[in-house]
Amino acid sequence: MKNLFLHSVVLMVIFSLIALPAQARKMAGVEFEDPITIDGTKLTLNGLALRTKKVLFMNFRIYVAGLYLLDKTQDGEAILASDTPRHLVTHFLHSKVTRKQMTDAWKESFTRHEYQDKKVGQFIAFYSEDFKKGEQMIFTYLPGKGTTVTLRGKVCGTIPGKDFADALFSIYIAQNAGLPRIRDGLLGK
Numbered sequence: 001m002k003n004l005f006l007h008s009v010v011l012m013v014i015f016s017l018i019a020l021p022a023q024a025r026k027m028a029g030v031e032f033e034d035p036i037t038i039d040g041t042k043l044t045l046n047g048l049a050l051r052t053k054k055v056l057f058m059n060f061r062i063y064v065a066g067l068y069l070l071d072k073t074q075d076g077e078a079i080l081a082s083d084t085p086r087h088l089v090t091h092f093l094h095s096k097v098t099r100k101q102m103t104d105a106w107k108e109s110f111t112r113h114e115y116q117d118k119k120v121g122q123f124i125a126f127y128s129e130d131f132k133k134g135e136q137m138i139f140t141y142l143p144g145k146g147t148t149v150t151l152r153g154k155v156c157g158t159i160p161g162k163d164f165a166d167a168l169f170s171i172y173i174a175q176n177a178g179l180p181r182i183r184d185g186l187l188g189k
Contacts, residue, residue, distance in 0.1 A: 032066040043068035049185025061093040067186040076173035115167035126156040141165035
């Protein structure tokens with residue numbers, strides 16, 4: 001009888017471990033699954049960041065972002081140097097971010113990172129509408145394929161080349177990223 005009880009307990013533990021769902025981390029009310037699988041590759045949530053903007057005396061929450069990588073690291077330059085999958089999810093929290101605000105920010109950011117290629121124009125052309133609360137912007141870089149841009153659940157296209165992926169992800173995680181708090185959050189610092 002004791003043996004049967006012990007076997008039952010062992011089996012329950014084994015089955016509960018097998019059936020464990022993916023973990024999720026939450027920030028600003030938004031859940032990010034961890035890990036996720038992209039194109040057959042398991043990626044781990046490296047970090048989360050909350051973008052806010054202060055206007056007069058009020059702080060507005062603009063978006064929360066999560067960066068997924070093969071292996072966790074706090075080294076943005078190592079991420080950019082490696083030719084491995086990267087996945088960035090941005091979930092909008094603000095009631096409205098206009099198309100013009102987005103395209104102006106992208107142009108300024110690519111200029112600051114000294115990336116002036118026709119691919120920037122292709123990327124910016126994907127932004128044809130304003131973003132509203134709850135909508136997502138997702139960038140997925142896969143080596144040999146390029147960076148797939150998904151806006152509001154719709155795949156807009158894939159921009160080839162690691163050079164574009166590096167320029168895009170530099171805006172978020174490079175040493176000279178324009179928003180150090182975003183960089184530090186995505187790098188898990």
